[in-house]
Amino acid sequence: MADGTLAQAGEFAVIDRLVAGRRQPPFVVVGPGDDAAVVTSGDGRVAVSTDMLVEGRHFRLDWSTPHDVGRKAIAQNAADIEAMGGSATAFVVAFGAPADTETTRAVELADGMWEEASRLGAGIVGGDMVAAPQWVISVTVLGDLGGRPPVLRSGARPGDVVAVAGELGRSAAGYMLWRNGIQDFEALRRRHLVPEPPYGQGAIAARAGATAMTDVSDGLLADLGHIAEASAVHIDLALDELSADLDAVAPAAAVAGVDARQWVLGGGEDHALVATFAAEPPPGWRIIGRVHEAGAARVTVDGVAWTGSTGWQSY
Amino acid sequence: MADGTLAQAGEFAVIDRLVAGRRQPPFVVVGPGDDAAVVTSGDGRVAVSTDMLVEGRHFRLDWSTPHDVGRKAIAQNAADIEAMGGSATAFVVAFGAPADTETTRAVELADGMWEEASRLGAGIVGGDMVAAPQWVISVTVLGDLGGRPPVLRSGARPGDVVAVAGELGRSAAGYMLWRNGIQDFEALRRRHLVPEPPYGQGAIAARAGATAMTDVSDGLLADLGHIAEASAVHIDLALDELSADLDAVAPAAAVAGVDARQWVLGGGEDHALVATFAAEPPPGWRIIGRVHEAGAARVTVDGVAWTGSTGWQSY
Structure with missing residues (x-):
């Protein structure tokens, strides 16, 4: 003993x-x-x-x-x-x-x-x-890797769709609830302590021909920024297509006095997967944006630069 | 930049x-x-x-x-x-x-x-x-592992010899010199800061049929104790056969007022390799002891239990 x-x-x-x-x-x-x-x-x-x-x-x-x-x-x-x-x-x-x-x-x-x-x-x-x-x-x-080539950050191409598997914004919401001592929204507070990555979806995406992929550890915009930079492409997200995530955290955002978009676009640690596909993404993935012509690597939301925080800083 | x-x-x-x-x-x-x-x-x-x-x-x-x-x-x-x-x-x-x-x-x-x-x-x-x-x-x-079976701690058998590649006692000597502010013995003080494991000798030992092996990270007696326990054997070391290591640290031990055997038998962090062989060990290895009949797993020095410290404690 x-x-x-x-x-x-x-x-x-x-x-x-x-x-x-x-x-x-x-x-x-x-x-x-x-x-x-x-x-x-x-x-x-x-x-x-x-x-x-x-x-x-x-x-x-x-x-x-x-x-x-x-x-x-x-x-x-x-x-x-x-x-x-x-x-x-x-x-x-x-x-x-x-x-x-x-x-x-x-x-x-x-x-x-x-x-x-x-x-x-x-x-x-x-x-x-x-x-x-x-x-x-x-x-x-x-x-x-199951015999497949690794899916890198550098393979996104103009014309690809951007899709997500897993949750966005929950961990950031939970963090703010803990920080402010708000006792409601137990599921969100749990999710901050223990993320639930969409296990298995990485291999599914690879088999479906994902051209680039990363996990959302620092924040959706920050992590897509890595793909945009490595692939030298412009990625544009559509807020309308993030409504499921926005709706999921909206009640907590109202209580905490926070813009829910900040959590969904800038919050990390949910470890959702975000990938680009040249064709329709497989079941379990939802489209949230598109890859545009190469040029200055950047990520926009409904065509414009996001002015809030884009993600976690290590120092 | x-x-x-x-x-x-x-x-x-x-x-x-x-x-x-x-x-x-x-x-x-x-x-x-x-x-x-x-x-x-x-x-x-x-x-x-x-x-x-x-x-x-x-x-x-x-x-x-x-x-x-x-x-x-x-x-x-x-x-x-x-x-x-x-x-x-x-x-x-x-x-x-x-x-x-x-x-x-x-x-x-x-x-x-x-x-x-x-x-x-x-x-x-x-x-x-x-x-x-x-x-x-x-x-x-x-x-x-180069296609070979891994050399575990559990393979030592009665009749095997115990052999070492690399240095013993240098890091412990260097540590005591640093602790006591003794400026001489530069090589020993360096060795405490940067160990010099005998790179390549692990694979050489495996190819030569080593029956058990570990590296000396906690101390010779402590690490041989892991082999003795995993193999359920009695290992006996011969101090005479450690004379090269004892001689190498003896001048520093005299200045520091320490028993050199303590450094060689109990000092870790040199990351020498110690192994057992059923036959003659390969070049680069020197015999320091023998494996005796199974029974209570233990390590002795010239047939008796060592009463000094046997090695590093993590807490």
């Missing part, structure tokens, strides 16, 4: 407890407990991405449970693989925390990570635990 | 500067700049390991330059792949730092990482930059 604090239990006893009883997927050749894990890669390639979450900056332990933080850390990494047209297969996790952290809190974090990984059919195959002044969680995800 | 602080430059300008001009190895299909990187895996499997380094805990910026920290972070991750019998191919790096960090310091960190990765023929293929109260660096390494 490893009760009490991390320092009382000791690194190896805690790791034993975090690892015990987890079921690794069949493509994991060597799981946790050796110098490295070994996983098979379906098509001879592996997609890889990493994200770091710092307490106080990316999550607050007075808003989120450790379980929530674990789910979020896995979800946002998995979304990066989806955005390449692949699916997450394995994660490694580095976890820094104060030595007086209760071991049960680390177990809750790992439980949340495993719950989210299990939804993907993926495993958490290794990690590191260290002492740090505050919680800091770094997740690296490996993914399988 | 991205001068001034990270906050003044902004995340994307800093990343552009960190990435510019780097040469990726040929197996990198998609490098930095998209949602994920894509690398080919030589034999359809990928080895993966992760480590987190926290300022004040794993490095001090008044002892180490950012360049040193970058080399160390890459080296200790690469050693985990060597310890499986493989070679590092690609790294992803998450870097947290205060917003007022000078951009040039982040560039020096990346330069150190690239210098060390280049010694391995590997690339740094992606990353994340976030604001954090102190520097925190999380590196994940991918590795290639």
